[in-house]
Amino acid sequence: MKTSRVLLVEDDPLISKTLSLSLPFAGFSVTLRETFTSGLEAARQQSFDVILLDLNLPDGNGYELCRRIRSTNTKLPILILTAKTDEESAVESLECGADDYIRKPCGVRELSARMLRLISKSDRSILSFGSLRIDSSKFMAWSGEHELNLGKRELLILAKLIERNGDVVTREEILAATDQEAMIYDRTIDSHLSHLRKKLKNIDASETIDSVYGVGYRLRL
Incomplete structure (x- = not known):
């Protein structure tokens, strides 16, 4: 079973401990953050399949955190945890950009199914x-709020690196992804990678493309 990556932003120690211990048995890998600031940083710097977000955080409002995350990532699923039962809170949860909400306390089976x-x-x-x-x-790419002006093969290379989520992509896989012949690898793929690295550096992206000698390349945060 594929493991899904969850960012849990929750400051209640009992709830965070319960979910951190139980969700892995349902096929989830949990990254816990306990504040607005650390939750926003994790959402922007790491890759997740879904975000589980509490509303009452010690240094900020969960609704605003949802809006901030949604402003730079329109597709990442966000599910809000709330102890509130009124209709207004449910509506605001959806209006701030969340895909769904669930009231606490909730069962792990229901929560897993919703995610x-x-x-x-x-x-x-x-x-x-x-x-x-x-x-x-759409053949478009961004680093945070900055749109990257990438050529077709640069975008295909970056997509292959992102798909691997930090693991190594071999030279052969890059050739296949960009529909290049091996004989022209040195003068084209290396050139595309060089341009891609420069474009990431020019906007001070936190991600870099590392060379793994004799094997291939990988993204690093």
Whole structure:
């Protein structure tokens, strides 16, 4: 079973401990953050399949955190945890950009089912790693709020690196992804990678493309 990556932003120690211990048994890998600031930083710098967000955080409002995350990532599923039962809170949860909400206390089975439903509905044409995002259906890429002006093969290379989520992509896989012949690898793929690295550096992107000697390349935060 594929492990889905969850960012849990929750400051209640009992709830965070319960979910951190139980969700892995349902196929989720949990990254816990306990504040508005650390939650926003994690959402922007790491790659997740879904975000589980509490409303009452010690240094900020969960609604505003949802809006901030949504402003730079329109496709990442966000599910809000709330102890509130009034209709106004439910409406505001959806209006701030959340895909769904669930009232606390909640069962792990229901929570898991809701998250899996959101993940399955999310647009798979959107790829993300840290602050990098690609919409492969539109051939557009961003680093945070900065749009990257990439050529077709630069975008295909970046997409392949993002898909691997920090693991190594071999030279052969890059050739296949860009529809290049091996004989012209040195003068084209290396050139595309060089241009791609420069474009990321020019906007001070936190992600870098590392060379793994004799093997290939990988993204690093």
